[in-house]
Amino acid sequence: MRLRKKWWARPELEESVFFVSDAKQLKGKWNEKFKNNNDIYLELGCGRGGFVSQAAVKYPNKNFVAVDLKDEVLVYVLRKIEEIEVENIRLTAMNIMGINEVFDKGEVKRIFINFCNPWPKERHKKRRLTHTKFLTYYKEFIEQGTQIWFKTDDDELFEESIEYFKESGFELKYLTRDLHNDDFEDNIVTEYEAKFTERGIKIKFLIAELL
Template sequence: MRVRYKPWAAEKLSEHSGIVVAEPDQLKGKWNEFFGNDNPIHIEVGTGKGQFVTGMGKQNPEINYIGIELYESVLVTALDRILEENVSNVKLLNVDARDLKEFFDDGEVGRVYLNFSDPWPKARHEKRRLTYEHFLKLYEDILVENGEIHFKTDNQGLFEYSLKSFSWYGLRLNYLSLDLHNSGMEGNIMTEYEEKFSSKGDRIYRVEAQFQHS
């Protein structure tokens, strides 16, 4: 993803610490306390400009959402969306997904969303894919027992790789669509990329994968 640098982004993010959490490691194990309720916590890893996480927050006020994004210049757009829509159950983290366990306790997260993640198509970059086994272990640790990953992409290669990765890791595939927008699924919140690709007639792939614990 090519990111247009916004030199003012960091300052704006810091001005809204009630939404963009400055020291998320201090809230590990205390996220429900921070939200002020006992509602489930769902996270989106790679939240981009925030259309999905903001839409989910509006659609499901009984769930707490946290959008995670590495790039400040992208996350500032997500902040603007949250401010414009005035959703109180959506927070943002400007952190690296590889450090998830620094910010969330074991079993603290109810669901992980992965939407249109960077496919990293070259074999030497496999470990960077957000559905690589190392990331699956991170998700498994922070998720509740039998927690789920909901994954969407337009990239067939990444989707096939992810299905293999999920299956190898032992996840159960509860829902799988090879053409989401013709599947009849209700309540689908689209990301910016999803709108762009689907408007061109591109197929959208989706899967719900669940960790299995005996």
């Protein structure tokens, strides 16, 4: 479903200290924006911010950069983080294909990809955020030992993503095809995750570490 254009969204975002209008200008300078040297965690495709807002509260000594394409989505994330009064989140609107131009090598310590579009058609699979094409972009700014945490409800996307990570020089440190019945204790439930679980859909999750 396409979002209706909300012309008021961008002005509201740009009035906030939490929004970064041109993320490329902060390459190598994100800690200056946060005014500390805490590790930076990146969420790709943050949706309405259920995950990143919870994560920022749970980990106050980490900095979070949340990325999505649409102002119409990010404005709701902004309202959520203003409501919970956290200071360790920054938002930016951009096409994730350009994410390698936003961070210096080693600037991001962890990447989260939660319930991204599965792009099931063969001709569209290169658009997946876990595809080897995108993993190549991420490897331009992450270092050995950096982890990508990936969650999905989609079986095919998950199984094929396992191969993408292996092909791209990542080691799988954790893998489950039924997260909510596993022993993983550090899970943050997203909006989609709650809906899928309620419908009896098993949540797939893995942690891939760059070798």
